[in-house]
Structure formats: C-alpha cells, structure tokens
Amino acid sequence: MLELRKEVDTATLYDAIEAAGWRVTLRVNGREVPTPLNRLPDNAHATLIIHGMTREREVLANNIASLLAYNGGRFLGEMPRNFYLIEEDYAAGEVPVHAHVAQYQRVLRVVEFIREIADDVREASDADGYAVFLTNRKVGVPLIYKHWDLDHVGTDTEIDEIFASVFNQHHEDARKDIARRAIVRMLAGVAREDRFSSFVRSLRHFKETYLADFDIYASAFNFDNARDDFERKKLDYVVKLNSIATDAMGKLIAIPVAQGLLASQIKPEAAMAVANQALLVASFIFAAIAIIIILSYSLSIHQIESELKSEVKLLKSQSRLTYEKLKPVINRLELRICIHLWGIPVIMVALLCVTTAMTYYAYSAIAVTTST
Incomplete structure (x- = not known):
C-alpha cells in the first residue's frame, strides 16, 4: 500500500x-x-x-x-x-x-490431507480444488478459506498426529474410510463455502472423533477373538470352582452326618461316661477339621477371584469397549464366585454349629441324668 x-x-x-x-x-x-x-x-x-x-x-x-x-x-x-x-x-x-506464514504452511498441510483422503478432487472455478467424499452421503468440500481462518488452525504437533494415525499402514484402508466418515459427519450440515474453514477450525474435534471411531472399529475387529479367549478362561474358572466345591462339599457334608451318629451313640449308663466324653471330644475334633476344610476352600476361591480380577483389569487396559461387551459374562462369573466364596461356607458353618451343639446338648443331658 x-x-x-x-x-x-x-x-x-x-x-x-x-x-x-x-x-x-x-x-x-x-x-x-x-x-x-x-x-x-x-x-x-x-x-x-x-x-x-x-x-x-x-x-x-x-x-x-x-x-x-x-x-x-x-x-x-x-x-x-x-x-x-x-x-x-x-x-x-x-x-x-x-507467524502468519507458519499458519499458512499448516493450512496447506490440511489441504494436502483433504486431497489425500478424498474420494475425488475436481477442478473448481472458485477454489483451489473441490474435494468429494462419498460415504453414506455425498459431501463436497471446496478448498477455500479466508486469511482470518489462519488464526484457528491447529498446531504442527496435532497435524502430525493426524497424518501419522490416518496414514498408518496397519488397517490403512479402514483408517482412511473412518476419517472420511468423520469428515462427512462434521461438515454435512455446514454451508458449502464454509466447510473447509470449519474443518480447519475443528482439527482437534476431528482427531478425537476419528480416534474414537477407530477404537470402536479395532475393538469390533478383535472382539470375536477376545470373546472366545475369555470364554475359554471362563470355562476354566467354572471347572476349577466346581472341582473345589465338589471336593470340599463331599468332606463337609460327611462331618455333620458323623456328628449326628456320634450324638446317637451317647448312652445314659454311668459305665459309658468315659465313652461319652470320647464321643464329645471326637465331635469337637470333627468340627475343627470342618473349619480347616472351610478355610482351605475359601482360600482356593479367593485365588480364583484374584485371577479373574487380573484378567478383567488386563482386558480393561487393552480395550475398554471389548470389556463393556463382555461385562454381562464377567458379572455372571463374579456372582458365581461370590456364592461359592460366601454362600456355601456360611451354610456349612451354620450346619456345623447345629450338629456340634446337638452333640454337646445330648452329652450334657445324659451327664445330668447320670449324676442324679
């Protein structure tokens, strides 16, 4: 001027x-x-x-x-x-x-990005080019912008991250398709002449949307393998639970039965006083053995619970979405473990207390009768 x-x-x-x-x-x-x-x-x-x-x-x-x-x-x-x-x-x-030229250079990188992933780029009389995206709908993006848009372009780091992610050779075609769909969703409702300017101003939002969509794709891609792997591990946990429970229940049920037999053998005769005392002591010994079996059983269930928690934690860290899909299966398995860990021991302890008390009451009643 x-x-x-x-x-x-x-x-x-x-x-x-x-x-x-x-x-x-x-x-x-x-x-x-x-x-x-x-x-x-x-x-x-x-x-x-x-x-x-x-x-x-x-x-x-x-x-x-x-x-x-x-x-x-x-x-x-x-x-x-x-x-x-x-x-x-x-x-x-x-x-x-x-600074203005640096902003201009970054916008040119965004233009290059749009040209690279667009389904087609055509000549346009009112723009440097006209990028066409064909997904579930057709959206055209004229590559035009104003100088004031330069102030809103993302940083070099953000643009580098977008290029590195979208053009990564791992799932390359899927990544580009996901990026196209994210752009279409972002710009479909924007006026034609403002679409590229809007994209320049929304690079961070585009990156977050793209990464979220790709995470969903990757999770769905690996979901079947993850589900099959977890199903195998779940079956292993169930087999362990059933094996431990069957072994412990077989022993624990026998003890109250034995205590009931001991109680029935207590006699009111004075000559059987020593034998009655021996039967009472045997009943207490059976109760102590039952407590040891219950503790061992609980520790085994705790170990299985700890293994499951480790597996769930690893699954969450690898893919939160896969974890969410498998959550109903995990919840059912956790409920099964909870029943084994608390329900069965509580019932067995209650039964053991009843049979032990029954033996002691029988001995006490006969001891009183004998003394009188």
Whole structure:
C-alpha cells in the first residue's frame, strides 16, 4: 500500500507497475476509482494498493490476506516459490518464519490431507480444488478459506498426529474410510463455502472423533477373538470352582452326618461316661477339621477371584469397549464366585454349629441324668 501524490514521478511509477503486470487498486479519499492515476488532477492525493504480481510463481503482495486473495485464490492450495509480503516484511525462505506464514504452511498441510483422503478432487472455478467424499452421503468440500481462518488452525504437533494415525499402514484402508466418515459427519450440515474453514477450525474435534471411531472399529475387529479367549478362561474358572466345591462339599457334608451318629451313640449308663466324653471330644475334633476344610476352600476361591480380577483389569487396559461387551459374562462369573466364596461356607458353618451343639446338648443331658 503506497500513499502518493499525483506528479510526474508517481505517474511514471504507476505506469511501470501496470506494465509489469501487477494488479493494483487506486483509491481517492477512501473510495476506489477506476480512473488511471495519470488522469487525476495534479497534486491529487491517492492510495495505491498492490494486490500482488506473479511471474510463474514469484509474488509480491501487501500481506498474507492479499496473497491468499490473489487471482481468485491462486495460492490457496500451494505456496508460491518466491514471494514477499510488504506488511509482514517477510520473504520466502527467511528464518525465523513469520507467524502468519507458519499458519499458512499448516493450512496447506490440511489441504494436502483433504486431497489425500478424498474420494475425488475436481477442478473448481472458485477454489483451489473441490474435494468429494462419498460415504453414506455425498459431501463436497471446496478448498477455500479466508486469511482470518489462519488464526484457528491447529498446531504442527496435532497435524502430525493426524497424518501419522490416518496414514498408518496397519488397517490403512479402514483408517482412511473412518476419517472420511468423520469428515462427512462434521461438515454435512455446514454451508458449502464454509466447510473447509470449519474443518480447519475443528482439527482437534476431528482427531478425537476419528480416534474414537477407530477404537470402536479395532475393538469390533478383535472382539470375536477376545470373546472366545475369555470364554475359554471362563470355562476354566467354572471347572476349577466346581472341582473345589465338589471336593470340599463331599468332606463337609460327611462331618455333620458323623456328628449326628456320634450324638446317637451317647448312652445314659454311668459305665459309658468315659465313652461319652470320647464321643464329645471326637465331635469337637470333627468340627475343627470342618473349619480347616472351610478355610482351605475359601482360600482356593479367593485365588480364583484374584485371577479373574487380573484378567478383567488386563482386558480393561487393552480395550475398554471389548470389556463393556463382555461385562454381562464377567458379572455372571463374579456372582458365581461370590456364592461359592460366601454362600456355601456360611451354610456349612451354620450346619456345623447345629450338629456340634446337638452333640454337646445330648452329652450334657445324659451327664445330668447320670449324676442324679
């Protein structure tokens, strides 16, 4: 932008600028005028705005906004080889890179990303290109944006992460398809001319949506294997539970029966006093053995419970979604373990207390009778 006054030297400069192919706008008193500078009155004050010039890819522009607007958006999708921005006082290749140019470079990477994953990219008269996405619906994204969108583009790190994830060779086709579908969902409801600008402003949201969708895909892909593996482990747990329970129950049920037989053998005769005492002691010994069996049984069930918790924790860390799908199976197995761990021991202890008390009561009743 040049502030000048109509005189011989400035008129010569203006003619040279036009002859060189630079596109300019002339303003007088703040209003754009179509009249050439040489037709203005002498000493008239005017503002000359140089929008830019290009020889192949060499550009001079007032600022980054002028560069993006040049020739209908000629450089929205690619950076000119050589350029100079007057207001930013920056030329291509300078270090450090001006903040506006760095933002421009990041937007160009987003343009490259859209071109790479789009189903088709067509020529467009009003944009650098027209990306077409064909998923469950057709969505076109004109690759146009304004200079104010540069302030909202993501960081280099965010863009690097998107490129690394979407173009990862593991499930490469699925990753690209998931990215396309995420873009379509994001932009389908946005006005056509604002779609690319909206995408530039929403890179972080796109990345989160894409990663969530890919996690669902990966979990579904591995779900059958995970389910079969867990079913095998569940069967192993059930077999262990049944084996431990059968062994313990066989022993524990025999003890109350034995105590009942001991109680029936207690006699009221005085000559049987020593034998009665022996029967009572045997009943207590049986009760102690039963307590040991119950403790051993509980510890075995605790071990199985600990193994299950470790497996569930590992499953959660590997895939939360797979865990959620298998949660009903896990809950049923945990309920079975809880019954074995608490229900059976409580019932057996109660039965043992009854039979032991019955033996002691029989002995006490006969002892009183004998003494009288």
